[in-house]
Amino acid sequence: MRVAFVGKGGAGKSSLAGTFARVLARTGDRVLALDSDPMPGMAFSLGVEQSDAGLPDEAVEEYEAEGSLRYRLRAGLSGTDAVEKYAVRGPDGVHFLQLGKARGARWNNTRQHVGYQRVMDDLPDEGWSVVGDLPGGTRQPFFTWGRYAETFLVVVEPTPASMLTGRRLAKLASAPTNPRVVVVANKVRGPHDANRIADRTGLALLGAVPFDPVLGEADRLGRAIIERDPDGPTVEAVRSLVGSLRSETEH
Amino acid sequence: MKIAVVGKGGSGKTTTSAVIARTFAHAGQSTLALDCDTNPNLGISLGIGEEATEQLISVRDAVGAGEEQHATSADDLVERFGVDGPDGVRLAVVSAIQNPEPGCPCCGISPEQMLGQLARPGRVVVADLEAGLGTIMRLHGNPVDVVVVTVEPTAKSLEVGRRAAAAVQEATLGRIVVTANRVRGDEDMARVRAAFAGVDPVMIPDDPAIMDAERRGVAPLDAAPDAPGVRALIGLAELLLDAGGVSG
Numbered sequence: 001m002r003v004a005f006v007g008k009g010g011a012g013k014s015s016l017a018g019t020f021a022r023v024l025a026r027t028g029d030r031v032l033a034l035d036s037d038p039m040p041g042m043a044f045s046l047g048v049e050q051s052d053a054g055l056p057d058e059a060v061e062e063y064e065a066e067g068s069l070r071y072r073l074r075a076g077l078s079g080t081d082a083v084e085k086y087a088v089r090g091p092d093g094v095h096f097l098q099l100g101k102a103r104g105a106r107w108n109n110t111r112q113h114v115g116y117q118r119v120m121d122d123l124p125d126e127g128w129s130v131v132g133d134l135p136g137g138t139r140q141p142f143f144t145w146g147r148y149a150e151t152f153l154v155v156v157e158p159t160p161a162s163m164l165t166g167r168r169l170a171k172l173a174s175a176p177t178n179p180r181v182v183v184v185a186n187k188v189r190g191p192h193d194a195n196r197i198a199d200r201t202g203l204a205l206l207g208a209v210p211f212d213p214v215l216g217e218a219d220r221l222g223r224a225i226i227e228r229d230p231d232g233p234t235v236e237a238v239r240s241l242v243g244s245l246r247s248e249t250e251h
Numbered sequence: 252m253k254i255a256v257v258g259k260g261g262s263g264k265t266t267t268s269a270v271i272a273r274t275f276a277h278a279g280q281s282t283l284a285l286d287c288d289t290n291p292n293l294g295i296s297l298g299i300g301e302e303a304t305e306q307l308i309s310v311r312d313a314v315g316a317g318e319e320q321h322a323t324s325a326d327d328l329v330e331r332f333g334v335d336g337p338d339g340v341r342l343a344v345v346s347a348i349q350n351p352e353p354g355c356p357c358c359g360i361s362p363e364q365m366l367g368q369l370a371r372p373g374r375v376v377v378a379d380l381e382a383g384l385g386t387i388m389r390l391h392g393n394p395v396d397v398v399v400v401t402v403e404p405t406a407k408s409l410e411v412g413r414r415a416a417a418a419v420q421e422a423t424l425g426r427i428v429v430t431a432n433r434v435r436g437d438e439d440m441a442r443v444r445a446a447f448a449g450v451d452p453v454m455i456p457d458d459p460a461i462m463d464a465e466r467r468g469v470a471p472l473d474a475a476p477d478a479p480g481v482r483a484l485i486g487l488a489e490l491l492l493d494a495g496g497v498s499g
Contacts, residue, residue, distance in 0.1 A: 008290065009382040010261010014407070039259065039383060039411045102384065102414065136260035136382050137290035138348045160301040160468030161265070161292040167305075168290060172348070220442065222406025 009136030018045025047224030054100020079122030166201035258401035263432035269296035274488035287362035298470030311346035325368035
């Protein structure tokens with residue numbers, strides 16, 4: 001299973017993506033959790049201690065083609081090698097890779113970005129499940145950054161701003177690669193909220209996650225919700241999301 | 252005067268920008284609210300409504316679609332493609348990503364370019380930037396006067412805010428004002444202060460009235476002007492106004 005979470009900033013992408021990766025790993029999948037933001041985010045909800053798990057410079061080499069400078073993985077380094085070597089091991093055996101910590105005020109992340117893409121392009125479908133946490137907003141969801149994903153989960157909360165973002169993402173999803181795009185209603189206070197979100201985004205509803213005050217506490221403490229409240233409503237709802245997606249993709 | 256609002260997604264940038272812009276305008280300042288997010292939602296928080304916000308055409312799209320025949324100034328573009336909001340705030344969207352292949356969002360009309368060109372004596376520009384640091388780090392040679400860094404009292408948001416403030420400082424981009432939204436009590440305040448030693452962060456109390464306004468898609472200033480969270484945001488705006496508002 002290869003999924004990526006998108007949505008407006010603050011909609012709950014990282015919390016759901018991190019929990020999704022852990023839940024999936026507990027079902028026996030070998031999971032690569034990906035955070036393509038140079039600012040730390042997903043590590044907290046995964047429960048990974050180290051938040052800056054990027055590719056080192058030496059994983060990527062420069063070469064020249066048609067007169068311009070390009071990047072590729074170092075000779076002899078496959079996508080699987082790179083993940084085995086550089087991804088941080090988290091709880092439940094999750095492998096965690098981040099774009100890499102922003103280095104200073106005017107950091108140019110082209111090298112890391114390209115390396116990250118090459119790893120994903122090279123990683124075989126067989127044997128890996130991938131759960132990605134993409135940056136918020138509409139800038140970069142469906143192309144380069146998220147092109148590994150078979151399914152995009154658009155996380156939307158019941159506010160007009162979040163639903164408007166969901167509509168924009170739904171429109172952007174009509175891309176050449178035509179990925180599957182579904183909506184996850186987050187922070188809902190009843191079935192009415194979830195139905196309204198499906199309605200207003202025009203996307204198929206994969207599932208709903210209830211508003212959960214314990215998640216706010218876990219976020220304040222910097223703890224993963226799956227550890228703070230393993231049988232609470234958020235984790236329970238994410239289990240349902242994993243189950244729904246799995247049964248849909250297997251049929 | 253140019254004010255840029257930066258922070259992690261969901262930390263309250265847009266709500267904060269809207270209250271600052273309207274408070275400046277209400278005080279008689281000529282105020283431009285510049286939505287620099289490629290997923291622009293500032294209109295909703297300013298109070299022009301969801302529908303009008305969705306229909307706003309970005310300056311970049313207008314120019315790209317050839318509606319603008321001649322090379323014109325940023326001022327003309329804001330005049331032609333912006334809209335008037337409550338309290339007399341002028342709202343303009345720089346570049347919305349509407350199509351699957353919009354070209355490079357770094358090329359053409361950019362927030363950093365607009366922000367530079369729109370600054371002029373007698374006007375205040377409040378720029379609601381895209382989450383992260385991309386835009387602010389491209390403001391070469393054109394620092395803003397104040398950078399408002401918004402955070403929430405969560406471990407993640409404070410870490411992002413701390414790094415953002417350090418980067419802004421390193422690039423000497425202007426005075427930094429840290430604003431902590433959704434603060435619930437002493438423990439939250441202690442967390443915020445610990446993350447920003449030596450700074451005196453502005454604390455905005457967690458306020459169900461703001462969440463309620465967001466769920467209804469209306470401006471917190473219209474829905475609950477006297478709610479504690481909204482009053483604290485107005486207080487922040489007044490602080491900025493006292494420090495650098497434009498007189499006359």
